[in-house]
Amino acid sequence: MLGHFDQRSNYPSNIVHFLRNSPHNTDFNMHTKAIRKSVLSLLLQIGKDSFPNEFLAQLLHANGIIDDIVIIPGTITTPVSAYVRDDVRPLMLNLAGTAHSHPNGVIRPSSTDIRSFAKFGGQCHLILGPPFTFDSWRAFYADGSVRALDIIEDDAGHII
Numbered sequence: 137m138l139g140h141f142d143q144r145s146n147y148p149s150n151i152v153h154f155l156r157n158s159p160h161n162t163d164f165n166m167h168t169k170a171i172r173k174s175v176l177s178l179l180l181q182i183g184k185d186s187f188p189n190e191f192l193a194q195l196l197h198a199n200g201i202i203d204d205i206v207i208i209p210g211t212i213t214t215p216v217s218a219y220v221r222d223d224v225r226p227l228m229l230n231l232a233g234t235a236h237s238h239p240n241g242v243i244r245p246s247s248t249d250i251r252s253f254a255k256f257g258g259q260c261h262l263i264l265g266p267p268f269t270f271d272s273w274r275a276f277y278a279d280g281s282v283r284a285l286d287i288i289e290d291d292a293g294h295i296i
C-alpha cells in the first residue's frame with residue numbers, strides 16, 4: 137500500500153492519527169511550565185551568534201521543563217525570516233514549541249509566526265531579540281498571546 141501523508145504536517149497519516157490520540161501528545165495534553173536556565177542561555181547565545189540573521193530551533197521538554205533544543209538541518213535564515221521545509225521537520229513526542237530570533241528587536245509574533253507556531257505544534261514559542269540578555273525574550277502560546285515561563289536553575293554539574 138502506498139503511504140499517505142497528512143496535508144498539514146506532511147507526516148505519514150497513520151502516525152499523525154496515532155499521535156493526535158496519544159496521551160503523550162504534549163500539544164494537547166500538557167503545558168510547558170519552565171525552561172532550564174542553561175537552555176535559555178544557549179538560545180540567547182545562538183541568537184547573538186546568528187545576528188543579523190534569525191535562527192530557529194525546536195524546543196524539547198521533560199515533564200513540562202524545556203531541557204533541550206533541535207536545530208533542523210537545511211534551515212534557511214535571513215535578517216527577517218527563518219524557514220524550514222515542512223517535509224524535514226522532525227516528529228517528536230516531547231516537543232514543547234519553538235524558539236526564534238527577531239534581529240530587529242520587536243519581541244512579538246508576526247502573523248507568519250502564528251501560522252508557523254500552529255504548524256510546528258506545542259504551546260510554548262519563544263522570541264528572542266538583541267541584546268540577547270535574560271531580559272530580551274518572551275514566551276507565547278501558539279495563538280500568539282503572551283504566556284509565563286519560569287526559569288529553572290540547573291543542577292550543579294548539569295551539562296547540556
Ligand SMILES: [Zn+2]
Binds near residue numbers: 237
Ligand atoms: Zn518571527
